[in-house]
Amino acid sequence: xxxxxxxxxxxxxxxxxxxxxxxxxxxxxxxxxxxxxxxxxxxxxxxxxxxxxxxxxxxxxxxxxxxxxxxxxxxxxxxxxxxxxxxxxxxxxxxxxxxxxxxxxxxxxxxxxxxxxxxxxxxxxxxxxxxxxxxxxxxxxxxxxxxxxxxxxxxxxxxxxxxxxxxxxxxxxxxxxxxxxxxxxxxxxxxxxxxxxxxxxxxxxxxxxxxxxxxxxxxxxxxxxxxxxxxxxxxxxxxxxxxxxxxxxxxxxxxxxxxxxxxxxxxxxxxxxxxxxxxxxxxxxxxxxxxxxxxxxxxxxxxxxxxxxxxxxxxxxxxxxxxxxxxxxxxxxxxxxxxxxxxxxxxx
Amino acid sequence: xxxxxxxxxxxxxxxxxxxxxxxxxxxxxxxxxxxxxxxxxxxxxxxxxxxxxxxxxxxxxxxxxxxxxxxxxxxxxxxxxxxxxxxxxxxxxxxxxxxxxxxxxxxxxxxxxxxxxxxxxxxxxxxxxxxxxxxxxxxxxxxxxxxxxxxxxxxxxxxxxxxxxxxxxxxxxxxxxxxxxxxxxxxxxxxxxxxxxxxxxxxxxxxxxxxxxxxxxxxxxxxxxxxxxxxxxxxxxxxxxxxxxxxxxxxxxxxxxxxxxxxxxxxxxxxxxxxxxxxxxxxxxxxxxxxxxxxxxxxxxxxxxxxxxxxxxxxxxxxxxxxxxxxxxxxxxxxxxxxxxxxxxxxxxxxxxxxxxxxxxxxxxxxxxxxxxxxxxxxxxxxxxxxxxxxxxxxxxxxxxxxxxxxxxxxxxxxxxxxxxxxxxxxxxxxxxxxxxxxxxxxxxxxxxxxxxxxxxxxxxxxxxxxxxxxxxxxxxxxxxxxxxxxxxxxxxxxxxxxxxxxxxxxxxxxxxxx
Numbered sequence: 001x002x003x004x005x006x007x008x009x010x011x012x013x014x015x016x017x018x019x020x021x022x023x024x025x026x027x028x029x030x031x032x033x034x035x036x037x038x039x040x041x042x043x044x045x046x047x048x049x050x051x052x053x054x055x056x057x058x059x060x061x062x063x064x065x066x067x068x069x070x071x072x073x074x075x076x077x078x079x080x081x082x083x084x085x086x087x088x089x090x091x092x093x094x095x096x097x098x099x100x101x102x103x104x105x106x107x108x109x110x111x112x113x114x115x116x117x118x119x120x121x122x123x124x125x126x127x128x129x130x131x132x133x134x135x136x137x138x139x140x141x142x143x144x145x146x147x148x149x150x151x152x153x154x155x156x157x158x159x160x161x162x163x164x165x166x167x168x169x170x171x172x173x174x175x176x177x178x179x180x181x182x183x184x185x186x187x188x189x190x191x192x193x194x195x196x197x198x199x200x201x202x203x204x205x206x207x208x209x210x211x212x213x214x215x216x217x218x219x220x221x222x223x224x225x226x227x228x229x230x231x232x233x234x235x236x237x238x239x240x241x242x243x244x245x246x247x248x249x250x251x252x253x254x255x256x257x258x259x260x261x262x263x264x265x266x267x268x269x270x271x272x273x274x275x276x277x278x279x280x281x282x283x284x285x286x287x288x289x290x291x292x293x294x295x296x297x298x299x300x301x302x303x304x305x306x307x308x309x310x311x312x313x314x315x316x317x318x319x320x321x322x323x324x325x326x327x328x329x330x331x332x333x334x335x336x337x338x339x340x341x342x343x344x345x346x347x348x
Numbered sequence: 349x350x351x352x353x354x355x356x357x358x359x360x361x362x363x364x365x366x367x368x369x370x371x372x373x374x375x376x377x378x379x380x381x382x383x384x385x386x387x388x389x390x391x392x393x394x395x396x397x398x399x400x401x402x403x404x405x406x407x408x409x410x411x412x413x414x415x416x417x418x419x420x421x422x423x424x425x426x427x428x429x430x431x432x433x434x435x436x437x438x439x440x441x442x443x444x445x446x447x448x449x450x451x452x453x454x455x456x457x458x459x460x461x462x463x464x465x466x467x468x469x470x471x472x473x474x475x476x477x478x479x480x481x482x483x484x485x486x487x488x489x490x491x492x493x494x495x496x497x498x499x500x501x502x503x504x505x506x507x508x509x510x511x512x513x514x515x516x517x518x519x520x521x522x523x524x525x526x527x528x529x530x531x532x533x534x535x536x537x538x539x540x541x542x543x544x545x546x547x548x549x550x551x552x553x554x555x556x557x558x559x560x561x562x563x564x565x566x567x568x569x570x571x572x573x574x575x576x577x578x579x580x581x582x583x584x585x586x587x588x589x590x591x592x593x594x595x596x597x598x599x600x601x602x603x604x605x606x607x608x609x610x611x612x613x614x615x616x617x618x619x620x621x622x623x624x625x626x627x628x629x630x631x632x633x634x635x636x637x638x639x640x641x642x643x644x645x646x647x648x649x650x651x652x653x654x655x656x657x658x659x660x661x662x663x664x665x666x667x668x669x670x671x672x673x674x675x676x677x678x679x680x681x682x683x684x685x686x687x688x689x690x691x692x693x694x695x696x697x698x699x700x701x702x703x704x705x706x707x708x709x710x711x712x713x714x715x716x717x718x719x720x721x722x723x724x725x726x727x728x729x730x731x732x733x734x735x736x737x738x739x740x741x742x743x744x745x746x747x748x749x750x751x752x753x754x755x756x757x758x759x760x761x762x763x764x765x766x767x768x769x770x771x772x773x774x775x776x777x778x779x780x781x782x783x784x785x786x787x788x789x790x791x792x793x794x795x796x797x798x799x800x801x802x803x804x805x806x807x808x809x810x811x812x813x814x815x816x817x818x819x820x821x822x823x824x825x826x827x828x829x830x831x832x833x834x835x836x837x838x839x840x841x842x843x844x845x846x847x848x849x850x851x852x853x854x855x856x857x858x859x860x861x862x863x
Contacts, residue, residue, distance in 0.1 A: 027500070215468040217449065217457055224448035231408050231444055232458060233429040235466055242468070291448035 029285030030297030032336060036329075037304050040311070047315040054182040055190050056314070060306055062192070062261070066091075066270075068199045068302045069254035070277040071284075072206045073247030075298040078281055079210065080243050081223035081290030082140035086129060087251040087277075088270040089151035094121040095255030097159055099265040103168040111170040111260075118252040125151060126248020127241050134240040152271050164265040175260035195257050202250060207295040209246070219243055223291030279326075280305040283333050304329075358383050359555070360405070360436075360524060363422075365414035367400050367579075374400045376579040377414070382524060385553040387546060387571030389560060389587060392599050393790035395760040397579040398559050399441070402526050406438045407431035429466040432458065435523030439530050441559075441788070443513040447502035454501050455516045456480035462520060484519035485512070487548070489541040506533045506698075507650055514542065518549065525549060528559045532787055535650045535816070536851070543569055561790060563592050564819070577601055600792045609798040609823050610842065612806050614642030618676070619810040620692075620779050622661070625670030630656035631834040634670070638779065638810045643801065645821035645842065646814045648831035648854055655697070657831070658783045658814040662694035663687035674778065688717070693777035695768055697784040697814075703768045704756050711738030711752040713767050718774045737774055745770040746796045762786075762793020769800060780804065781812045786820060798824055818847045830854055 045051045070087055077084045098118045102109050129147055133140045166172065178191030210216035218239045221229045230236045259265045278288075284301025286293025308329060312322050360382045367375040375397045382388060392398050403409040404416070410425035417423070418434050426434075438444075445454050456477045464470045478497065485492045488511045501509060510533050517525050531539050546556050546569060560566060566573065566587055573590055575583040575598045583590070583598050590598070620638040625631075631653030638644050648654040660667040663681040671678050672690075679690040687694065696702035705713055715722065715734045722729045735752065742749045745766040756764055765785065772780055782801070786794045801824055805811055815821055821828050825842035830853040838853040 212472050212474075213468070214457070214461060214464065214470050214472055217453060217472065218468050220449060221446045221457075224446040225444075228442075228444040228446060231406070231428055231440070232446075233407075233427075233432045233461055233466055235429075235468065238468060 028294075030294055030300050032333070033284050033297055033300040033304055036333065037300060037307065040304070040307060044307075044311045044315050051311060051314055053185065055184045056310070058180075058182070058190050058192050060303070060310055061196055063310060064302055064306050065196055065199045065261070066254045066258045067273070067277055067280060067306065068299065069202055069250045069257065070273075071280050071298050071302045072202055072295070073250040074277055074281045075284070075286055075293050075295065076206065076210065076219060076243050077140070077247050078278075078286045078288065078290060079223050079293050080219045080239065081226065082133065082243075083278070083288070084129065084140060084144045084244070084247055085274045085278075086125075086144035086148035086151060087247055087254075088272070088274050089148040089155070090122055090125045090248050090251040091255035091258065092267060092270045093125065093151045093155045093159075093255075094118045094252040095259045095270075096155055096164070096265050096267045097121065098252075098256065099164050099167060099171065099259055100160065102171060103164065107168040109169060111174045114171055115253060115256055118256045119249045120252075122248040122250070122252020122255070123245045124248070126244040126246070126251070128244075129248070130241040130244030133244065134237050148271070148274075155267055159267070161267055163267075167259060167263055167265065171256070171260055172263060175263055193261065195260060198253065198257060202253070203295050203299055210295065215239070215242060220291055276305060276326075279330050283330060359419055361417040362401070362404070363415050363417060365401070365404060365411045365416070367397075367404065367409065368412045374579050375404075375411070378576075378579070378581050380574060380581060380584070382555050382557065384523065384555055385550050386555050387550060387569055388555070388557045388574055389566040389569070389571060390557055390574050390576065391560070391563075391566070391595060392576035393760075393762070393792050395790075396576040396599070398576055399528065400579075401576070402438060402528055402557075402559065405431065405436055405524075405526065407436075429462070432462045432520070433465065435521060437517035437520055437522040437525050439513045439517045439525070439527040441528040441532075443509055445501045445509055445513055445516075448500060450497065451485070451499050451501060451504070451512055452477055452481040452497040454512060455484050455519050458516060459520045480519050481515075484515040487518060488512075488515045488545055489538070490515070507535065507538065510534055511538065514545070518545065522549075522554055524555045524557060526557045526559070529561070529788060530558070531560065531562060531565060533650070536854075537649070539565065561788065562817075563595060567592075575599055596791050599790070607823070608843070609802050610643060610805075610826065611802070612641065614639040614805075614810075614826055615808070619674065621673040621676075623671045623673075625657070625660060625667045625672065626834075627653075627656055627660055627665065627667050629834075631660075631831065634831075634836055636829060636836065636839075638812060640810055641805050641808050642827070643805050643811045643813065643825045643842075645825035645828040646812060646831065647816055647818065647821055647828060647850060650816070651833075652831040652854070653834040654814050654831045655783070658694070658697075658781055658812075661687070661692060661781055661812070662696075663692075664694070688775075688777070691778035693772040693775070693780040695765075695772070695780065695782045695785060697787060699761075699764055699768050704764060706757040707755055709753050709755055710742065710747070710759070710767055711735050713756050714738040714741045714752075714771050715774060717771055741770040741773050744773055745800060760790070760793070762789040762797075765789050765797060766793060766800075769797065773804075777809070779810045779812070781814065783814045784817075785813060785815065786817060794820075818850055821850070822847065 050056065073087050074084060098114060098121060102114055129144055132143045136143065175193060175195065177194040179194045179196060180192040182190050184190050210219060218229065218234045221234060222236065222239055226236065258270060280301040281293065281298050282288055283304055284293065284297035286297065308326055309322060312325055313319055317325065358381045362378055362380045365375055365378045378401060390398050400409065404411050407426035407428040407430055415422045415424060416426060459480050460473060481497055482492045490496065490511055501512065510530065514530060530542060534542065549556055571587060573583065573585060573587040573595065574581060575595065577599060617640045618637050619640045623635050625634045634657055646654050646657065656665060659665040663684045663686050666682045672681055673679065674690050681687045681690060700706065705716065711734065715738055719729060722734050724730060738752050739749045742752055747763060747766055756767055785797055789797065801811060813821060813824060822842060828840045828842050828845065828850060829836050830838040830840065830850060832854060840850060
């Protein structure tokens, strides 16, 4: 005679009406990403067995670090219902400014401090984004388009436009420190660099923040309904500053990794890759409208984009066709997610 | 003695609260005091300032003037976290759930947020989250299991979401629970359960403040009435000391009788004939006829299939079997446009998300169905003609015709509903299906809507009202069909039946079925 009877019926009717697979996919869209990734890897390794050698796997690992760090930042901002296109400019600015600073002031600075300075720089620039988005109450897309131009323009106008070919001290050597080494079939030694570890570390930290802290839940809550989030007592300003600051920190980190990996600080680098990063996050199952996504999905999305970028050549598809493929892929995946995630309309 | 002191102590007081939104003076010097363990019913028409006063107590709006006294300490304004910290929990009318979080998180996150005084730099205590959510959800009568706790809120039906919002309010150590129309989408049984929750809260010296339009529920729950009109508190006292007519008069400032609106009789010509209509799993083999000029009520519990039947007739979720005949000719209804061209209009239950273009003006909403007719040779709309039609509609619906350029979102619920019903006047369908026509609508607007319904019927239109508001059906309908578990189980005469009889019919075979 209690209401639980009716509620049970309602709930039962609901789970009955949606099939299990569809349910799983809409709840954990990263399974689709994983499926796609596995399918591509199988197809490519059949077409060209060289794919499954340490050489190409390490290439993929190496190529994932910078885009992966960016993607984690984008994931956090997408989860909060925002979007950021300025992270590449933040990375380029901190990378170049920090390299210049280290070169002129402290060439012997240990790499850990170099990273620390870059992270602080990234946080400051990110907080600028967060502050502007919050106080102007403007869409973060517009704000970050503005700051992208500002940061990049500032870099090129005031800091420098020349390449730094000789990185100072440990910045120059860190990129060559290896974690694992293999001897490839042709006798050359391929190595997985130490800096690769930064990505899983950042992924675990991001997972912990989003899943295990109140801040993480506040970020998702903001992505679900900002007005209600404020009404429930969350300090929305702090959440904005935190999430853009965090994304900035990851961008600063990515900038230094990029420089040490290439043993070169080029102020024209990085900017222009934002869309690929955002695509990777969305392919990982995060909705562009916010409030969803997961770290594991983001990482799978990054792998998917990197694999497609790197292996099409191996199966004989000319590089000019890569963009066509990546584009088709994104459209397919997007169409799939949209049909699967179409909101369940309650029957009341 | 101390027990009594504790109970009767006034812990929250509003003194001379004013609130202005731009040029609108929403609250004009409200004084209110709330005692622990008491139940209050905040009554008034839409737009009288009820929601504003709640938001001021919840810390969502600062008052323009006046002070809020919590435990003897005066505050100029409250922040949401201060209000929560003090123990004021609110079940908002829009439920204020976070759609993308799980049930467990929605119910129990606030507790940890309040305990950390709003600081976000703390670790989530997940076992505690689960424990709190389980306790609160079982208190509101939801079956607690792993699946429900982990469900994403936006995927659940409205009634469940409403219970979740209530569970969140009682999950924390509250001293005052404010409920803004908590029963709009609950069935009677769920309302009973809510009433049990309220008595439990009272026993724990928690004050409860209801905002509602359902007077019968106020009387059932008992307690104090606080009546608002035009931003002022016009009466405060034990609810038993007022009759329904007194309250209606206090709210509207004019006399409104609880009369039966239905006066005319239907003609004998069959207009709509439905035979063997069914959607498997929702309703089966529904057969009925509707005559010209007749008002037919359809009711039942929320899972009885009444909603699905309405959606099938409107073509939104077409029926899988059965036939629909309009004026003796069989029609196929597979979509809403087919339904409209067959002469059937539909006013949805959820006017905000299914019926209105909220950001568009009143006139644009009112002419939404006839844009093709208004279009000239080149497809350019004749807006002068459109506005004239809209003015006529507004006049018919007793809306202010000078307002037709206002966006619909600026209107109160009652006026929005009038716009939505008025829209159909532009094409005069033969049949109009009204789904919950006065959900969340104030007394004054109800009166206007009922009069319009009757005028339309007298002009020969056939109307179907799908509703769980029994007084509404009794006041308006010629016949009332009662559904249960997908079947029409009773047909009652609107003029001679009563609430008890309908209620028994709604529940009757549930008990048989369960036995």
